Structure formats: C-alpha cells, structure tokens
Amino acid sequence: xxxxxxxxxxxxxxxxxxxxxxxxxxxxxxxxxxxxxxxxxxxxxxxxxxxxxxxxxxxxxxxxxxxxxxxxxxxxxxxxxxxxxxxxxxxxxxxxxxxxxxxxxxxxxxxxxxxxxxxxxxxxxxxxxxxxxxxxxxxxxxxxxxxxxxxxxxxxxxxxxxxxxxxxxxxxxxxxxxxxxxx
Numbered sequence: 001x002x003x004x005x006x007x008x009x010x011x012x013x014x015x016x017x018x019x020x021x022x023x024x025x026x027x028x029x030x031x032x033x034x035x036x037x038x039x040x041x042x043x044x045x046x047x048x049x050x051x052x053x054x055x056x057x058x059x060x061x062x063x064x065x066x067x068x069x070x071x072x073x074x075x076x077x078x079x080x081x082x083x084x085x086x087x088x089x090x091x092x093x094x095x096x097x098x099x100x101x102x103x104x105x106x107x108x109x110x111x112x113x114x115x116x117x118x119x120x121x122x123x124x125x126x127x128x129x130x131x132x133x134x135x136x137x138x139x140x141x142x143x144x145x146x147x148x149x150x151x152x153x154x155x156x157x158x159x160x161x162x163x164x165x166x167x168x169x170x171x172x173x174x175x176x177x178x179x180x181x182x183x
Contacts, residue, residue: 003029018042018078019118038117045113045122047076047171048090050100050130056148058100058130063143072147072163074171076122086123094127098146099134102127108174113167124171126178 005026013021020041027034050058061070075097076090083089087105095101108124138144149157154172157163163172 005029008034013038040118042078042113042118042120043081044079044086044120045076045167046079046086046090046093046125047074047122047167048094048105048125048127049074049108049171049175050094050098050102050127051151052100052130052148055151057151057154058094058098059147059149060097060144061147071165072149072157073165073168076167079123087125090123090125090127094130095134096137096139097142097144099132099136100127100130101133102130104128106178108171108178111167111170122167122170124174126175 009025011023022039024037077093079089106126
C-alpha cells in the first residue's frame, strides 16, 4: 500500500470569489523529494438532472469563459452556506437557472471534481416530475438559455460532443446506473 505524502509547508496564495488558492510543499515517500502542489479549495458543488413528466431533460446553454463558448449543461453550482445541505442547493440552483421545481429529488452519487487540483466534491441529483414554476433568475455572472431535450436524445448528443462538460457526463452516468437499478 502506498504511503501518504507528508505536507512540509502550506501557504495561502490568494482568495478569489469561487476558490482559494493554496500551495503545498509535500514529500514523496517513495523518492524522498519535495514537490510543490497547487490546490484550488472550493465549496462542494451540485448538479441536477431535471426530468419533466413527459421525459424531457431541462438543460441550459451557458457561456463558459474558460473555453469562451456556450456549453449544453444541466443546472448546477456551488453549495452556499445558507443552503444547509446539497439537496437544498440542487433545488435552489434548479429554480434560479431554469425556473423549474421538483418535489421528487433523489441523490444519484458524488464525484471528486478534479482531485489533482481541487479539494471539493460534486453531488448529483435527479429531479423527477419537474415543472416550471417561475422565470429563471440567473446571477449577474451567468448568461444562459433554458432548453428541454428528450431524455432518449441525451446519449446521441453526448456522442456528437454537444454535451461535453465532464461533470455533466458523470451525472448522466449516475443516471444510467440508477436506471439499471430500477429495472
């Protein structure tokens, strides 16, 4: 069994709106050499697959500055301290980004967002019988449009690279596992 790496030094490199940057100097137990690692400390995230009674997935086309493009995604975001738990955050993000709501929310699974660089988790939820109850109210840093996609079209859109966000792909895999368990 590999031994854990000992952290020799940990230094704050900056605090930003959605993450804190930390530099760790850690000792490789195999070689005895020290290496610097940069860690983006961030609150946990949620994403939610909202499915309407007629089996359409409520999605958003959202601008992502990192790639300077719009991506096709499911609603999601950071868990705020006032949310209380990931499920409440999922329902809040669903309503804010899409104007939809569900009384039937199910936790599908949790993934490590990017363990080489980040310390947070992403919790995936399924919202069944999702209905529109309001207009979307995205925050000022979001630019998105709500679209509905028939659930059976999702695999083809993934294969066509129309859906390519890694955490969204993980969410749809959790949904596939959940569907298998329901059969």
